[in-house]
Amino acid sequence: MVRFDIILQGIELAFTVQNLLLLVAGFFLGVIVGILPGIGPAAGMALILPFSFNLNPTSALILMSGVYLASNYGGSIAAILVNTPGESASAATLLDGYPMTRRGRAAEALGISATAGALGGIMGLVVLVFTAPLLARLALRFGPPENALLALFALSVISTIVKRNPIKGLVSACIGLILATVGMDMVSGDYRFVFGIDDFQDGVPFIQTMVGLFAVAQVIILAEYNRAISKVELAGSGLLAGVKTTFKHPFTLIRSFIIGLWVGALPAAGRSTASFMAYAEEMRQAKDKSQFGKGNPVGVVASEMANSSCAMGDLIPTLALGIPGSVGAAVFLGIMIIFGVTPGYKVFVDHGREVYGLFTAFFIENLLIVVLGLTYAKYLAKITVIRNDIIVPMILVFSMLGSYSIRNSFFDLTLTSVFGILGYFMARYGYSPVPLVLALVLGPMLEKNFQRSMIIGAGSYTVFLQSGISIALVIMTAFSLFYPYFSVLSKKLKKKDGA
Numbered sequence: 001m002v003r004f005d006i007i008l009q010g011i012e013l014a015f016t017v018q019n020l021l022l023l024v025a026g027f028f029l030g031v032i033v034g035i036l037p038g039i040g041p042a043a044g045m046a047l048i049l050p051f052s053f054n055l056n057p058t059s060a061l062i063l064m065s066g067v068y069l070a071s072n073y074g075g076s077i078a079a080i081l082v083n084t085p086g087e088s089a090s091a092a093t094l095l096d097g098y099p100m101t102r103r104g105r106a107a108e109a110l111g112i113s114a115t116a117g118a119l120g121g122i123m124g125l126v127v128l129v130f131t132a133p134l135l136a137r138l139a140l141r142f143g144p145p146e147n148a149l150l151a152l153f154a155l156s157v158i159s160t161i162v163k164r165n166p167i168k169g170l171v172s173a174c175i176g177l178i179l180a181t182v183g184m185d186m187v188s189g190d191y192r193f194v195f196g197i198d199d200f201q202d203g204v205p206f207i208q209t210m211v212g213l214f215a216v217a218q219v220i221i222l223a224e225y226n227r228a229i230s231k232v233e234l235a236g237s238g239l240l241a242g243v244k245t246t247f248k249h250p251f252t253l254i255r256s257f258i259i260g261l262w263v264g265a266l267p268a269a270g271r272s273t274a275s276f277m278a279y280a281e282e283m284r285q286a287k288d289k290s291q292f293g294k295g296n297p298v299g300v301v302a303s304e305m306a307n308s309s310c311a312m313g314d315l316i317p318t319l320a321l322g323i324p325g326s327v328g329a330a331v332f333l334g335i336m337i338i339f340g341v342t343p344g345y346k347v348f349v350d351h352g353r354e355v356y357g358l359f360t361a362f363f364i365e366n367l368l369i370v371v372l373g374l375t376y377a378k379y380l381a382k383i384t385v386i387r388n389d390i391i392v393p394m395i396l397v398f399s400m401l402g403s404y405s406i407r408n409s410f411f412d413l414t415l416t417s418v419f420g421i422l423g424y425f426m427a428r429y430g431y432s433p434v435p436l437v438l439a440l441v442l443g444p445m446l447e448k449n450f451q452r453s454m455i456i457g458a459g460s461y462t463v464f465l466q467s468g469i470s471i472a473l474v475i476m477t478a479f480s481l482f483y484p485y486f487s488v489l490s491k492k493l494k495k496k497d498g499a
Contacts, residue, residue, distance in 0.1 A: 010356025026066020034074020041071040041328035043214030057339035058354045062361040076113045092275035096299030111242015114373020116304035121366035124312025135320035148449035149473035151442045154323045156480040173435035179204045180443025187451045212419025215399040220424040260306035264313020271310045278306030
């Protein structure tokens with residue numbers, strides 16, 4: 001049952017002067033992060049986190065929420081105006097958004113993006129507010145065996161969601177699990193794989209890993225191109241026309257919202273999956289499919305609605321079960337844990353004010369998307385004309401300064417550099433860092449609950465088959481792991497039959 005008194009306390013907490021200023025600051029930083037291609041919400045939050053350690057948990061989470069949500073919209077601005085998705089989630093938007101720009105309808109496309117994005121975010125937030133507490137109460141039925149299997153299932157979905165090469169996804173997840181074992185054993189208290197390095201006694205530091213894998217790796221990639229990111233075309237007029245166009249397609253909004261929310265609730269499916277699924281569904285529903293890709297507003301409505309609702313859907317399993325729905329949500333999960341707000345069934349009881357203060361911040365940020373989208377969006381896109389030889393050193397210095405400031409340790413600079421090089425080569429050879437990151441987050445949960453389960457079951461693995469929830473999770477995990485191979489085999493058999 002939703003506690004409305006706690007909701008009111010959270011709203012009051014969000015509307016303090018300090019938190020409102022942090023919300024606006026985080027929002028504009030998020031837009032900038034989103035406009036710059038390849039940076040994304042994960043790297044943006046990792047970059048800013050070290051400078052939030054002097055804040056209280058609510059203020060820190062509100063600051064990070066701005067980066068998490070606004071980077072989504074910033075990516076859409078770049079996609080529409082310069083044919084460059086600021087992040088992968090905006091790739092579907094550019095399919096019709098940029099053709100609208102070339103037809104002189106850029107302002108209308110920006111209006112659609114702002115309206116559909118804010119609408120999807122607000123509707124998704126309402127579902128999040130009422131669904132996450134119910135799902136958290138269901139989590140009370142989870143003991144150590146169920147929690148271990150839940151973490152394993154999340155990892156199996158994460159690794160196999162890399163559809164192009166599930167083997168590489170599994171390899172990336174295994175690297176993350178190995179890194180998660182570094183440090184003190186949570187049951188025996190013994191140190192493992194520290195190799196005499198005191199800095200590893202508490203495990204591989206999460207923030208330094210994030211900064212390296214995302215920010216530094218992207219810096220190396222950007223440094224390979226000695227030019228500006230793109231050229232900006234002016235948006236012209238017609239922003240309000242975009243608002244009207246959005247509401248002319250109510251069924252598109254409803255379908256895309258459901259797709260985005262559903263995909264967001266699946267571990268690691270991600271916003272790009274949601275936006276492309278919604279786009280494909282509208283193509284399927286359309287009588288004239290030839291208009292898609294040529295500046296059809298419906299394509300922008302669908303992708304932006306799904307993209308935004310997915311961002312809220314990502315947080316449903318993250319808050320209720322501690323299972324992140326995307327890499328951005330995984331970083332957000334890690335940030336919550338750092339500030340003592342541990343997700344799970346008790347988060348709405350022990351940290352209700354902080355959580356509902358965060359929800360209030362999300363609501364305000366969605367309103368800011370409308371305001372920004374109808375006023376200054378086209379000017380913010382000019383950030384992309386900054387030459388790489390200027391932007392690359394700025395990001396690198398900011399990354400290293402942030403990593404160093406956490407523990408004032410030069411070892412952290414070395415570690416960040418190592419993970420940056422690792423992230424670069426992973427990107428170059430097609431290994432997604434997403435499974436690695438989420439395995440690093442979920443690894444301790446899996447190990448701790450596995451060890452506890454084995455103690456409960458006196459060393460017998462049958463402890464994992466003693467409840468209906470456990471059996472269901474085992475079946476779901478097996479299906480998740482083997483489905484990609486069955487899918488490939490099925491396609492080959494169909495080709496043989498057709499031949």
